[in-house]
Amino acid sequence: MKFFKYFLFTMALPLTSQAGVNLKNGNFYINYFDVVVPGGGKNLEISRTYNSKSTTKGWFGFGWGSDFETKLEVAADRSVIIHENGSGAETRFVPKDPIDAAQAANNIIAAMRVKNKVSDEVAKNLSEKLIKDSDLRQAYAKKYNVRANIKEGVELFSSSRGLQKVLKLSNGFKRRFNDGKYELFDENGNLTSIHDRHGYKIFLNYDDGKLISLKDSLGKQLFFELYSDGKIKKITTTGGKHSSYKYDDEDLVESTDIAGNKYKFSYDGNHNMKSVNYSDGAKMEIVYTKKTQFVSQISNRSGDVTKYKYESNSKNPNFHYWTLVTKKSGGREVTNRYEYEIKARPDGSQFTYRTLTDINGFKTETVYSECCQNPTKIDRNGAVTTFSYDEDGLLTRKTNSSGKFLKLEYDKNIKKINKVTNNRGWTKFEYDKKGNLSKARNSKGKSILLIYDLKGRISKMIDYQKKKTKKRALTFKYNAAGKPVEIAMSNIGRIKVSYDSYGEIKEVKSSAGSKMAVQVTNAFKNLLSIVKPAGVNLNM
Known part of the structure; x- marks a missing residue:
């Protein structure tokens, strides 16, 4: 219960x-x-x-x-x-072909010379800095209103916050996320609408550039x-x-x-x-x-007071530094250490190459990939885990020093996991046209079938265990706020849920008493037993 x-x-x-x-x-x-x-x-x-x-x-x-x-x-x-x-944070999208940082630097300096006198020596020194530093390039480009001309149909890609891409449209830009969500921007870069994979949309209405x-x-x-x-x-x-x-x-x-x-x-x-x-x-x-x-x-x-102290490597202060965090625990002050090592890509953009945390004496070192900021190696007090990725930055294999492994395969169209293999067996996943998880089954004979309503909410769940030859079917009803108000199971009974004015659960009633709650609980535990051992987030 x-x-x-x-x-x-x-x-x-x-x-x-x-x-x-x-x-x-x-x-x-x-x-x-x-x-x-x-x-x-x-x-x-x-x-x-x-x-x-x-x-x-x-x-x-x-x-x-x-x-x-x-x-x-x-x-x-x-x-x-x-x-x-x-x-907040910045997400950078780049084309498939390499960025031409040198040409961008030349365009920026040319724009500067329209407004100011710039000597050849100053231009040369600045050009070298602009080529090596993408943030500096962007700051100067913004100041002198320099922007590239991106043609309609051109796609740009990012994997720093999951797989995403930006497509140039005739009247602006489209940003698409891997889960099917997308955002539209006008030519000035203003957000105009947000769309999820189930058809839900939000529209922004501006007047003279103001929302x-x-x-x-x-x-x-x-x-x-x-x-x-x-x-x-x-x-x-x-x-x-x-x-x-x-x-x-x-x-x-x-x-x-x-x-x-x-x-x-x-x-x-x-x-x-x-x-x-x-x-x-x-x-x-x-x-x-x-x-x-x-x-x-x-x-x-x-x-409660928390103190922060910042230190750096004197030989490389801008690319190697750490933070000491001190707070009281059990009546005494405890200090933990968080270390960062930064590197630069060929186009001048920077990425976190390595982190090292020391929390109550437990050390964790993580090394990241240049392209996607994904961890390639994690060392937890000597227990090492390594990671491999495909060209899209999706995890394909995870192996640790104890011999455990995880192999992941993906649907080629929607880039979602369709099979996971580990030391205990395999789990396979199927999705509907909107990218919702529709079926999951594993090598132990457990399976789950999920059916969704038009708003992307689970309307029916069928739970099956081969060894016990048991099949459970649960149906769900929701209120206007989208919260579950009734869960029914054939031949068992129903559970009804009511909420207070703040949306908190006020009461749970069942015609079948605790028997119904146990059946529902077991059905969801079966779902988790299939998904959780795979060690992945299926974005349900």
Whole structure:
């Protein structure tokens, strides 16, 4: 019964906020979900994230970004950069043929000479730097408005955050993810719509380059009221509920979400967030180093203090450094170490080549590939695991020093795992036309058949175990918010689930008592027993 309740909980899991420090660059981040509109099995949500290292002025002020602010930028070297959340991480897409960094450097210098006098010596020195550093190229290209001309039909590829590609369209760009989701951008790089593999869509409506509304394919809408400088003042649902925002110049200083939760923020002169004040009087405080603006200390709302110290290799400080994290544990201070080694690719872009963590004396060293940032070797206190990949960056084999192995094969069309072989046997997977897992079976005679409704939710699950010649069929019904309200099993009974106004499980009733819960629990345990030993995430 406990497992069954856990399953229901995960299907109805509410969204939460997160905060922390990127130990690689000392960046403080925190995110909030301000608006969540349920309906039709898909929530229309507004979340925003603050990054202390960001220099972007977004819809929610300096350093803040949101999913719908994701921006596409064409670089001078024929690559495409997508700025996630507007102010977050960057995903770089490159064509199949090599980047011509030298030609991009020449184009940038030519644009500079139109506006300024540049001597041959200065041009030569700058050209060498631009060729070796893709970030520097992009900064200069942006400053002097230099971008490559990408022709319609050209595809660019990335595997840094899973397999993705960007296709140049006649009126903009299309970004496609491996799970079937895709995003559309206009010629200026603004996000215009988001589409999932089940047909759910979100459309962004702009007026003079400013977002005024969102609408999804299920009829839900959000309306945006802006200040004169373009920052968001209020977000309103069709039901009249709203979130609101207040600023001090460029900094967001107060927010109230749709549920009435109020947060106040303060910043230093560099727009670094210093504190978060909560309605109950609690407070989070963040301290930064003066020179690098890296986070040096965080006191969370419970009063717990974490300290951060940054060190580097004096012979190679920009490419080899580490962070020491100190916090109290069991009444004493404990310090853990996180080390990073960076390398440069031939086109000047950089990648993390190696990491080494020392946590309570347990050391883990990871070496990554140049092309895709995938781990090729992990050494956990002497226990070594090696990884092999195909040309698309998909894992094909995993082997460890104890003799265990994992071999993965993929569907050629959708690039999803269709067979896993390990020391215990094999597991095979099949998918429907939308890429949903439809069938899984293993060498032990266990199998699962999954059927989905038009919104991509499981409507029926058939569970079969050959040894016991038992077959179970479960059917699922959902409410308007997309949460399961009834699970039925032929000849056994039904389970009905009700929720409170916050979407939390209020009551679970069964006509067959605990017998029904046991049957449902066993069916899902069988599903997990097939999928989990494969050691893979099937993106169900």
